[in-house]
Amino acid sequence: MTVPTITPYRSAVPEGRDGFAQLVRAEWTKLRTVRGWIIGAIIAALVTMGLGWFAGVGGASSCNSVGGGPARSGKSCAPSFIEGPGGEPVTDNFYFVRQPLAGNGTITVRVTSLTGQLPIMNNGRGNPNQQEQFRPGLQPWAKAGLIIKDGTTPGSAYAAIMVTGDHGVRLQSDYTQDTPGLPGAVSPANPRWLRLTRSGDTITGYDSADGTHWTQVGSVRLGGLPQVTQAGLFTTSPIYQSLTENFGGGSNGSEEPSTATGVFDQVALQDSRPPGAWTGSYVGSGDFSPGIGSYRQAQDRFTVTGSGDIAPVVSGPSGPGGPVITIANLLIGTFAGLIALIVVATLFITAEYRRGLIRTTLAASPRRGRVLGAKAVVIGSASFVTGLVAAAAAVIVGEDIARSRQFIFPVSWATELRIIVGTAALIAVVAVLALAMGAMVRRSAAAVTLVIAIVVLPYFLAIIAALPDSVADWIVRLTPAAAFAVQQAVPAYPQVEAIYSPAGGYYPLPPWAGLLVLVAWAALALTAATTLLRRRDA
Amino acid sequence: MPAALHAEWTKLRTVAGPAWLVAAVVTLTAAVSALAVQANSCPSGAVCAVDTTKLSLTGVQLGQAVVAVLAVLVISNEYSTGMIRVTLAAMPRRTVVLGAKAAVLSALVLAAGVLAVAGSLLAGRLILPGHGFTPAHGFALLSPGTPSVLRAAAGSVLYLALIALLSLGTATIVRDSAVAIGIVLGLLYLFPIVANVVGNEQWHRHLEQVGPMTAGLAIQATTDLRSLPIGPWAGLGVLAAWAAGALAVGGLLLRLRDA
Numbered sequence: 184m185t186v187p188t189i190t191p192y193r194s195a196v197p198e199g200r201d202g203f204a205q206l207v208r209a210e211w212t213k214l215r216t217v218r219g220w221i222i223g224a225i226i227a228a229l230v231t232m233g234l235g236w237f238a239g240v241g242g243a244s245s246c247n248s249v250g251g252g253p254a255r256s257g258k259s260c261a262p263s264f265i266e267g268p269g270g271e272p273v274t275d276n277f278y279f280v281r282q283p284l285a286g287n288g289t290i291t292v293r294v295t296s297l298t299g300q301l302p303i304m305n306n307g308r309g310n311p312n313q314q315e316q317f318r319p320g321l322q323p324w325a326k327a328g329l330i331i332k333d334g335t336t337p338g339s340a341y342a343a344i345m346v347t348g349d350h351g352v353r354l355q356s357d358y359t360q361d362t363p364g365l366p367g368a369v370s371p372a373n374p375r376w377l378r379l380t381r382s383g384d385t386i387t388g389y390d391s392a393d394g395t396h397w398t399q400v401g402s403v404r405l406g407g408l409p410q411v412t413q414a415g416l417f418t419t420s421p422i423y424q425s426l427t428e429n430f431g432g433g434s435n436g437s438e439e440p441s442t443a444t445g446v447f448d449q450v451a452l453q454d455s456r457p458p459g460a461w462t463g464s465y466v467g468s469g470d471f472s473p474g475i476g477s478y479r480q481a482q483d484r485f486t487v488t489g490s491g492d493i494a495p496v497v498s499g500p501s502g503p504g505g506p507v508i509t510i511a512n513l514l515i516g517t518f519a520g521l522i523a524l525i526v527v528a529t530l531f532i533t534a535e536y537r538r539g540l541i542r543t544t545l546a547a548s549p550r551r552g553r554v555l556g557a558k559a560v561v562i563g564s565a566s567f568v569t570g571l572v573a574a575a576a577a578v579i580v581g582e583d584i585a586r587s588r589q590f591i592f593p594v595s596w597a598t599e600l601r602i603i604v605g606t607a608a609l610i611a612v613v614a615v616l617a618l619a620m621g622a623m624v625r626r627s628a629a630a631v632t633l634v635i636a637i638v639v640l641p642y643f644l645a646i647i648a649a650l651p652d653s654v655a656d657w658i659v660r661l662t663p664a665a666a667f668a669v670q671q672a673v674p675a676y677p678q679v680e681a682i683y684s685p686a687g688g689y690y691p692l693p694p695w696a697g698l699l700v701l702v703a704w705a706a707l708a709l710t711a712a713t714t715l716l717r718r719r720d721a
Numbered sequence: 722m723p724a725a726l727h728a729e730w731t732k733l734r735t736v737a738g739p740a741w742l743v744a745a746v747v748t749l750t751a752a753v754s755a756l757a758v759q760a761n762s763c764p765s766g767a768v769c770a771v772d773t774t775k776l777s778l779t780g781v782q783l784g785q786a787v788v789a790v791l792a793v794l795v796i797s798n799e800y801s802t803g804m805i806r807v808t809l810a811a812m813p814r815r816t817v818v819l820g821a822k823a824a825v826l827s828a829l830v831l832a833a834g835v836l837a838v839a840g841s842l843l844a845g846r847l848i849l850p851g852h853g854f855t856p857a858h859g860f861a862l863l864s865p866g867t868p869s870v871l872r873a874a875a876g877s878v879l880y881l882a883l884i885a886l887l888s889l890g891t892a893t894i895v896r897d898s899a900v901a902i903g904i905v906l907g908l909l910y911l912f913p914i915v916a917n918v919v920g921n922e923q924w925h926r927h928l929e930q931v932g933p934m935t936a937g938l939a940i941q942a943t944t945d946l947r948s949l950p951i952g953p954w955a956g957l958g959v960l961a962a963w964a965a966g967a968l969a970v971g972g973l974l975l976r977l978r979d980a
Binding site for chain 1: 757760761782783786787789790793794797801897898899900902903906907910911913914915917918919920921924925
């Protein structure tokens with residue numbers, strides 16, 4: 184008698200691989216086969232694009248809205264800006280006392296005084312026919328000094344060294360560059376000597392408090408400077424804005440030109456030609472040119488009065504001519520898209536809890552951290568792609584729509600790429616945050632509310648609601664809403680006086696740093712979710 | 722109907738969630754209002770165009786989100802647990818069920834709203850004078866005796882109740898808590914966010930007239946009523962229309978669909 188041996192059953196099918204890739208594939212299958220979620224993602228993309236195009240159509244303010252601002256000419260309501268050497272919109276208005284500078288050379292001057300006149304504002308409600316009233320006062324960024332410029336065409340390349348109202352000596356060039364020199368205000372008792380030297384394409388600026396001890400402030404390269412440039416003295420003073428912060432966010436501005444007067448002596452211009460005569464003229468044209476300026480020469484003493492600014496244009500409610508739309512406006516639909524994707528990403532895990540599928544998932548793949556990782560990879564990538572398509576379409580098509588109707592602030596392609604990819608990354612990281620929150624609280628209602636409350640509500644409170652700018656600044660530094668900094672289209676220039684508030688599209692953090700704040704929140708939530716998933720029963 | 726009301730009240734009373742949410746409505750509303758008041762000040766000598774009543778009621782803008790969650794859960798929880806089938810078996814007249822839910826929910830939110838709004842105004846009354854908003858500066862102490870303040874306060878309570886009804890209607894339509902909350906919060910917050918970038922005055926104004934939150938919160942304004950996109954009571958009417966519409970569609974679908 185033989186005992187029958189029992190051979191345990193072995194499946195003929197080869198053992199399946201149990202790697203992360205298989206897990207990602209399983210999660211992707213779950214995501215793609217739920218019709219509601221795919222519809223949710225499509226809705227997210229469509230509303231993001233649709234609202235962006237809507238903002239592109241309706242972004243412009245109508246022509247008669249700006250009280251007290253400079254009048255706009257022509258049929259177009261859009262202000263016309265001139266472009267600087269870098270393609271950015273600039274203002275280039277100043278009074279210029281000049282002579283040609285042939286080849287290399289040096290110009291030196293002593294500035295003994297900088298004074299100014301500010302308009303008396305009636306908050307834009309004044310009688311426009313009334314004679315403009317002025318009071319003594321100096322704009323912080325009123326400028327008087329030396330300039331070497333590629334001709335007198337507004338928007339052309341230049342380098343200038345100047346004394347300013349409140350910011351000491353500065354070396355500025357090509358509108359966006361600004362280097363500080365000697366601090367302190369200028370007065371007859373405390374004059375400043377300034378010097379600019381051209382050597383080929385390089386212009387070097389020096390300053391001195393006594394005319395003998397010179398310090399180099401900096402040197403700048405101006406590519407393509409012609410052989411003969413215009414060099415001389417200039418004075419200008421930015422448009423004066425009376426800004427009142429409104430309850431409920433935003434601010435009202437009314438604008439009037441201010442003037443500044445600089446007094447110069449000991450002017451010395453050395454180049455290859457015999458000294459010539461000085462001529463004075465106002466440089467600048469366009470809608471925002473005040474056109475005020477004059478000069479007087481008595482022996483070697485020059486008194487130059489001017490109005491305007493040599494600076495980049497800033498956007499936002501405090502920019503010249505009122506709100507100007509930027510490509511960030513075209514991405515306003517991000518909020519709608521985010522809400523839809525937050526719902527999908529939360530349901531991606533909470534639906535498993537509700538249906539009990541989570542038990543199957545964890546039985547099939549018992550390493551729980553890996554499961555959550557795979558889910559994060561899948562929902563993050565899917566949201567990134569959705570966001571990328573939506574943001575690219577919103578910006579690229581929206582720009583076309585907007586451009587035919589109004590002025591849209593030009594930005595470089597690198598900025599545009601950063602804004603589109605950054606927005607997609609923002610959406611992806613928020614989706615991962617929603618997934619982590621869903622894994623932590625396991626209830627869809629609570630998770631969706633929490634994520635919307637920490638991502639969309641801070642933006643709403645900071646930008647729409649009644650919080651003052653100081654509070655709003657902190658909200659967009661610390662909360663996940665900091666990531667919207669990645670959508671900032673126009674940089675804040677310290678050398679231009681304006682209200683750089685979140686409501687105007689200026690964030691306190693640099694773009695990628697803002698996104699990092701959100702990434703930190705998501706990483707924290709994902710860590711907490713992994714820990715809880717490991718510890719708790721499913 | 723009284724039996725239906727009693728049943729709904731028992732359901733609401735015997736689960737821990739709603740009680741916590743009601744507590745959250747009251748504390749969050751009052752806390753955010755106090756913070757907003759604390760963050761604003763009017764330096765002596767300056768002219769401040771601040772509507773102190775509206776400022777003191779800022780918390781409603783956050784409290785409404787919690788109200789929305791509470792209202793959505795009243796019906797969507799029944800769908801997620803399958804309780805809705807028991808409910809409809811016990812009370813086959815579906816409109817009565819939805820009506821009872823709406824009535825009980827409104828009563829609860831009205832009560833919570835009274836506490837939240839009273840807390841906010843109290844915070845405003847205590848904090849404002851210390852921040853330069855004194856009677857000497859042209860800002861009267863907040864008091865429910867002032868007709869405009871009373872209107873703003875009572876209107877804010879009604880506003881919260883209408884938000885609850887809008888949320889209940891939306892949740893009845895979509896039957897899923899996450900989707901319903903997404904839709905309600907989107908409806909509330911997207912209108913002001915989008916209106917903010919629309920520079921065209923007419924469009925901007927229309928957006929604010931149509932949005933349930935932007936129109937409804939017009940009830941909180943007590944100064945410069947002319948600059949409002951819509952009158953206070955008309956604005957609350959717009960929100961009421963949204964709520965009625967959502968409830969009507971929800972009620973119809975509840976009758977027509979299988980649960």
